[in-house]
Amino acid sequence: MISGPSSVQMSEGIPTGPGYSRSTGTVRALNLMIDFSDAPGEGSAMERLAEFAPQTRAWFATSSYGRLDYRPEAPISDWLRMPKSFKEYGIERGAPFDPGYRKLVEDLVRKADPRVDFRKYDFLNVLVTPNAGPSALDTVLSVTFAGNQEAPVADGVPVANASFVYSRQDDGSGSYAETGYRVLPHENGHVFGLPDLYTHEGGGAVGHWDIMSEDWGAGNDLLGWHKWKLGWLDDTQVRCAATPGSTEYTLTPLPRPGGLKLVFVPLDSRTGYAIELRARGGNDAVVCRPGILVYKVDATVDTGGGPVRVYDSRRDSGGCTNSPNVHAELSDATFVPGESFRDPGSGVEVKVLATDPEGNHRVRVTRR
Numbered sequence: 001m002i003s004g005p006s007s008v009q010m011s012e013g014i015p016t017g018p019g020y021s022r023s024t025g026t027v028r029a030l031n032l033m034i035d036f037s038d039a040p041g042e043g044s045a046m047e048r049l050a051e052f053a054p055q056t057r058a059w060f061a062t063s064s065y066g067r068l069d070y071r072p073e074a075p076i077s078d079w080l081r082m083p084k085s086f087k088e089y090g091i092e093r094g095a096p097f098d099p100g101y102r103k104l105v106e107d108l109v110r111k112a113d114p115r116v117d118f119r120k121y122d123f124l125n126v127l128v129t130p131n132a133g134p135s136a137l138d139t140v141l142s143v144t145f146a147g148n149q150e151a152p153v154a155d156g157v158p159v160a161n162a163s164f165v166y167s168r169q170d171d172g173s174g175s176y177a178e179t180g181y182r183v184l185p186h187e188n189g190h191v192f193g194l195p196d197l198y199t200h201e202g203g204g205a206v207g208h209w210d211i212m213s214e215d216w217g218a219g220n221d222l223l224g225w226h227k228w229k230l231g232w233l234d235d236t237q238v239r240c241a242a243t244p245g246s247t248e249y250t251l252t253p254l255p256r257p258g259g260l261k262l263v264f265v266p267l268d269s270r271t272g273y274a275i276e277l278r279a280r281g282g283n284d285a286v287v288c289r290p291g292i293l294v295y296k297v298d299a300t301v302d303t304g305g306g307p308v309r310v311y312d313s314r315r316d317s318g319g320c321t322n323s324p325n326v327h328a329e330l331s332d333a334t335f336v337p338g339e340s341f342r343d344p345g346s347g348v349e350v351k352v353l354a355t356d357p358e359g360n361h362r363v364r365v366t367r368r
């Protein structure tokens with residue numbers, strides 16, 4: 001396990017800091033669908049919920065190997081009309097203390113409170129009518145305020161973890177029906193304490209290997225490190241290569257329940273290399289080169305600053321996918337039998353030895 005300094009707001013360190021939602025067992029997501037006088041709800045509020053709810057529940061069930069029982073609930077089945085116009089709230093992509101957001105949360109708590117017992121829920125999803133604000137193709141407003149203990153209070157509990165989803169994300173084909181929901185598991189990832197893996201340069205640090213990096217386009221899963229951080233892997237499914245020497249491991253494909261999923265090579269108390277086997281299956285829809293993914297995890301780097309960097313086994317190859325909204329270059333970043341990852345600086349080497357008929361990969365990890 002590695003951990004970050006307390007100055008890092010949202011760290012890759014384990015264990016996740018306090019204030020976030022539980023990520024195992026049964027969690028109850030309160031869904032409120034809201035609209036405004038200048039953006040009246042299009043269609044019914046339950047149709048808006050249906051864009052996200054069953055898919056997000058299924059996504060988490062698959063990704064967590066059944067360890068997260070995500071219950072989307074909507075005690076108010078109609079649009080909740082906010083007292084001010086959308087324009088008046090002045091919503092921009094913002095920080096939790098932005099006056100506009102503070103006012104919006106206060107207002108929606110006041111409106112919902114007579115019909116909702118906020119103590120029954122682990123976190124809040126605010127599904128905004130899609131006609132409020134800019135198209136997601138222009139500006140992505142969707143945002144999560146996580147672990148925020150200074151949030152407005154409802155029924156005696158702070159609304160500390162809240163995801164806001166605006167607009168609709170199409171999958172690159174002009175349709176959002178298949179994959180548009182994926183913004184919600186991304187935003188809820190923050191509620192569970194996961195940082196953003198895209199940076200201001202885009203998805204070039206992790207590519208399509210984690211939904212916290214890319215939540216547009218074809219389905220993808222979480223990195224093994226994130227599954228470990230969220231409590232979805234047993235201790236027996238993770239190995240730590242902490243001592244000098246060579247050890248061989250048989251990794252099983254990440255989508256398949258059971259078996260060894262992750263080898264971690266700590267470099268110090270803050271950073272290390274993670275090694276896992278990625279193959280198509282489960283939530284991973286577009287893996288075009290199954291193999292061993294090697295990435296560096298740095299618990300000192302905050303959300304959006306590139307806390308994870310995937311090592312590209314084939315730099316400047318252009319990648320192996322044509323799928324829209326998938327960072328192509330890193331799509332063939334994996335190592336296959338006969339190939340090795342080497343970091344001369346730290347003396348870490350990962351050699352992929354062989355595969356077996358089940359698709360498991362044998363690797364040898366060596367460190368000085």
Ligand SMILES: [Zn+2]
Pocket residue numbers: 186187190195196
């Ligand atoms: Zn995010």
